[in-house]
Amino acid sequence: MSVMTFINKYFVDPVMSSQGYNIYNTAVYAILFLAGIYLANILLRRHRIKIGEELYWSLIPFVILGGIIRALGQYTFVKGEGILPLSFWFFTPGIYILISTFALASLWVSTYLNRERYMVPMQTLGGIPVLIGLAFVFNKAVNYMEFLWILGSSFAITFLLLGMISRFWRALYKKADSLIISGFVLDATTTSIATAFLGYKPEHLLTGYISSANPLLFLPLKLTLILGALYLIGKESKEEEKWLFKIGLIILGLPHGIHGSLQVLMGV
DSSP, rough: HHHHHHHHHIIHHHHTTTOOOOHHHHHHHHHHHHHHHHHHHOOOOOHOOOOSSHHHHHHHHHHHHHHHHHHHHHHHHHHHOSSSOOOOGGGGHHHHHHHHHHHHHHHHHHHOSSSSSHHHHHHHHHHHHHHHHHHHHSOOOOOOOHHHHHHHHHHHHHHHHHHHHHOOOOOGHHHHHHHHHHHHHHHHHHHHHHHHSSSOOOHEEEEEEEHHHGGHHHHHHHHHHHHHHHHHHHHHOOHHHHHHHHHHHHHHHHHHHHHHHHHHHHOO
């Protein structure tokens, strides 16, 4: 097999045909994600932007936007029409490059306007396309009951989990950590319900292995992993490193939950 054939088979074709992930592109995308976090860290430090809570909350609209755009890209792929064209930039890994570029450009504009208080202008720049995307999504919504089933289950699980955390693990009971947990709960709940009851097939390699055994195992496994990751992050002594890891986790969890649940809502 030639190099180009290998690249087309395991990287290009899965993106353009929405086939999902395989062992090769999963490994490469994981490496690229870590490299992107590392390069972003260098860039932010070089421009003297503190990696902390303000940056975390400033990025949330862009994280949400990534999930919405991914769902809209899937709608175009399935339906053959939509607000977005069928493009590499609306699927993994293109969506990460697109959103990262938009977020960094918005951060530059926002810090230029007000270096000390850049969160509001940055959230505005990210929030406007979020509202536009959601308007299209709900205009194309068909599966309201399934969507409410997913949201209701996610809310109930999150409520119970955070209630236990607030009682036994006070150090983790913070808004930023709670949002990370909520994002992973939404992702895991969507995947479990969609694959177990709604006829969807998992995109990710690990999810496929778990689903082949029992799709409902995905939720406890993912929650165990995320709680373990947050525990290890909490032991990190440097504050900026803590927030850098938390930003990485919110990027890995919340947009996938949004993408999956909105995909179910639109019936694609």
